[in-house]
Amino acid sequence: MANRRPQVAPTAGRRESIDPLERAIRPPANESPEERERRLRAEEEARRISHTIDRMLREDDKERRRKKVVKILLLGQSESGKSTTLKQFQLLHTPAAFHAERLAWRFVIYLNLVRSIRRILEAIAPEPDTNGLDELDDIDSNETATIVIIGNGRFSSSIPGYENYCRRLAPLFELEQRLMRQLTDPEEPDELEATHLPSSSSSHQHRHPPKAEGYGSFTPMHRAPAVSMSDPTRSPPRITIPPGMSSSPTSPVATSPGAEPTVSTRKNWRKAFALGRNQSPKNAHSGELHGWWEDPHDPVHVLNRCAPTMSELWRDPRVRQRLAEKRIRLEESSGFYLDEIDRVTAKMYFPKDEDVLRARLKTNGVIEHVFSLPKNNEYRGVEWRIYDVGGAQSQRHAWAPYFEDVNAIIFLAPISAFDQTLAEDPTVNRLEDSLMLWTSVVSNKLLAQVNIILFLNKCDLLKRKLESGVRLSHHMISYKDRPNDYESIANYFRRKFGWVHHSYTPNKARECYVHFTSVTDTMRTHVIITNVRDIILTGNLKSSSLM
Numbered sequence: 331m332a333n334r335r336p337q338v339a340p341t342a343g344r345r346e347s348i349d350p351l352e353r354a355i356r357p358p359a360n361e362s363p364e365e366r367e368r369r370l371r372a373e374e375e376a377r378r379i380s381h382t383i384d385r386m387l388r389e390d391d392k393e394r395r396r397k398k399v400v401k402i403l404l405l406g407q408s409e410s411g412k413s414t415t416l417k418q419f420q421l422l423h424t425p426a427a428f429h430a431e432r433l434a435w436r437f438v439i440y441l442n443l444v445r446s447i448r449r450i451l452e453a454i455a456p457e458p459d460t461n462g463l464d465e466l467d468d469i470d471s472n473e474t475a476t477i478v479i480i481g482n483g484r485f486s487s488s489i490p491g492y493e494n495y496c497r498r499l500a501p502l503f504e505l506e507q508r509l510m511r512q513l514t515d516p517e518e519p520d521e522l523e524a525t526h527l528p529s530s531s532s533s534h535q536h537r538h539p540p541k542a543e544g545y546g547s548f549t550p551m552h553r554a555p556a557v558s559m560s561d562p563t564r565s566p567p568r569i570t571i572p573p574g575m576s577s578s579p580t581s582p583v584a585t586s587p588g589a590e591p592t593v594s595t596r597k598n599w600r601k602a603f604a605l606g607r608n609q610s611p612k613n614a615h616s617g618e619l620h621g622w623w624e625d626p627h628d629p630v631h632v633l634n635r636c637a638p639t640m641s642e643l644w645r646d647p648r649v650r651q652r653l654a655e656k657r658i659r660l661e662e663s664s665g666f667y668l669d670e671i672d673r674v675t676a677k678m679y680f681p682k683d684e685d686v687l688r689a690r691l692k693t694n695g696v697i698e699h700v701f702s703l704p705k706n707n708e709y710r711g712v713e714w715r716i717y718d719v720g721g722a723q724s725q726r727h728a729w730a731p732y733f734e735d736v737n738a739i740i741f742l743a744p745i746s747a748f749d750q751t752l753a754e755d756p757t758v759n760r761l762e763d764s765l766m767l768w769t770s771v772v773s774n775k776l777l778a779q780v781n782i783i784l785f786l787n788k789c790d791l792l793k794r795k796l797e798s799g800v801r802l803s804h805h806m807i808s809y810k811d812r813p814n815d816y817e818s819i820a821n822y823f824r825r826k827f828g829w830v831h832h833s834y835t836p837n838k839a840r841e842c843y844v845h846f847t848s849v850t851d852t853m854r855t856h857v858i859i860t861n862v863r864d865i866i867l868t869g870n871l872k873s874s875s876l877m
């Protein structure tokens with residue numbers, strides 16, 4: 331075999347015994363005392379810097395090894411407040427990213443407002459004369475944005491000026507179609523796309539759930555064990571389902587098939603809205619875009635022109651009366667902006683944090699949000715992954731794969747919804763559905779070691795609903811003649827959900843942490859989130875030696 335070692339050329343004369351580097355850094359032979367002192371000082375400084383770098387590298391290495399992941403899953407029915415809770419996590423931990431997205435939410439807010447106007451027009455539409463029903467079969471109920479005026483006196487109890495309102499507000503529904511088209515990616519299957527603002531670099535979306543061998547599909551909620559307050563063997567409490575509030579099939583404003591528009595978004599839906607297409611200059615101080623109001627195609631112009639009619643409609647006492655008669659409470663859905671029409675439709679409208687928290691965009695699929703705590707926090711080094719799932723019935727099959735390795739579940743139950751039905755199934759009472767879901771989650775053996783935190787949510791709406799005279803016992807017979815005040819009812823729900831956990835949990839040692847929440851309330855929710863974070867870290871993580 332050939333010898334591959336490099337051949338060293340023999341040096342002429344004396345053999346060099348010092349290696350070249352040593353020779354290069356050797357002090358000069360004729361060094362003066364001052365030069366020597368300078369050199370020694372420089373060497374000392376170099377040594378100090380080298381030690382500092384070594385120490386930093388060692389700490390960095392330790393930090394990387396210490397880095398652990400905490401996974402939190404947000405569960406609950408559709409509109410329970412999961413995405414709003416996720417927004418609060420973002421606002422608390424990555425406020426810069428949250429603020430950077432505010433402008434894109436403007437379009438969702440516009441859609442929400444237009445949707446509320448549509449619901450009002452549906453509600454005040456003349457009721458059909460049953461004799462004319464046959465002729466109405468021609469109306470395409472899938473048409474989402476066309477206003478179909480059907481006159482000829484076939485309707486009764488019309489609100490005066492109804493047709494006039496429809497005509498003046500018609501541009502809004504063209505705008506609605508346009509915004510929906512921009513939000514929807516025609517190449518993406520609707521069910522797989524998350525209808526949520528894609529977040530900053532710290533977050534990303536999962537189109538496909540992670541594989542979780544052996545998990546199978548999540549227990550169908552309606553086959554959950556029976557629920558009862560006092561006796562586990564008894565059947566679930568009877569909850570009367572109020573008549574559906576869906577609009578009349580003969581409504582002059584033709585509606586989409588669902589109770590709310592299902593809007594799918596592109597991966598980067600800010601791009602879909604082409605912010606900056608109009609070459610809007612950036613603000614020199616904040617770096618934020620401004621000047622969109624100078625773009626004649628910006629949706630704000632249509633809204634701005636329709637604003638006086640929208641306000642007139644919303645303030646019309648006959649309209650309010652009709653909404654009350656039909657038990658339509660727009661504040662429970664996207665009605666929040668109706669009280670703020672002038673502000674929201676102003677040409678230079680810039681959404682506030684609160685506006686973004688109120689913006690409703692249904693989640694399809696699962697959203698993952700990742701963040702770390704700041705360096706000065708005692709729990710730094712832990713990476714947090716929060717998963718926000720779609721809560722509609724058709725979305726729940728996607729939950730189970732995320733049960734693997736989850737450290738905590740935050741379950742949201744909107745307790746104000748005791749008199750409402752599911753948008754996707756008007757035969758199912760929302761509270762009953764929440765209880766069924768809760769039972770399925772707490773009884774799940776795969777989740778036996780997982781921390782469970784219950785948010786009894788929408789307490790602000792519950793208070794308002796009770797103050798307006800709605801009685802729980804009319805919708806939940808088991809409540810009987812107990813007091814109808816907020817304290818009594820909130821505590822009743824706490825006991826009920828608590829009892830379900832106590833009765834069905836496979837892990838009797840597990841504590842269930844319950845919070846009364848209104849997750850649109852930033853200050854209170856941030857206190858609760860911090861508290862939840864500590865519970866997860868001190869309880870769960872200690873036991874799994876993550877700390």
Ligand SMILES: Nc1nc2c(ncn2[C@@H]2O[C@H](COP(=O)(O)OP(=O)(O)OP(=O)(O)O)[C@@H](O)[C@H]2O)c(=O)[nH]1
Nearest residue numbers: 408409410411412413414688690693721788848849
């Ligand atoms: N007033 C009030 N509104 C709330 C509260 N929690 C959520 N909302 C509003 O209810 C609507 C629905 O909330 P989301 O967070 O989108 O509901 P979700 O659970 O993510 O629903 P899906 O994505 O369909 O599963 C939004 O407009 C929220 O602003 C609350 O505590 N009080």
Ligand SMILES: [Mg+2]
Nearest residue numbers: 412413692693
């Ligand atoms: Mg959501």
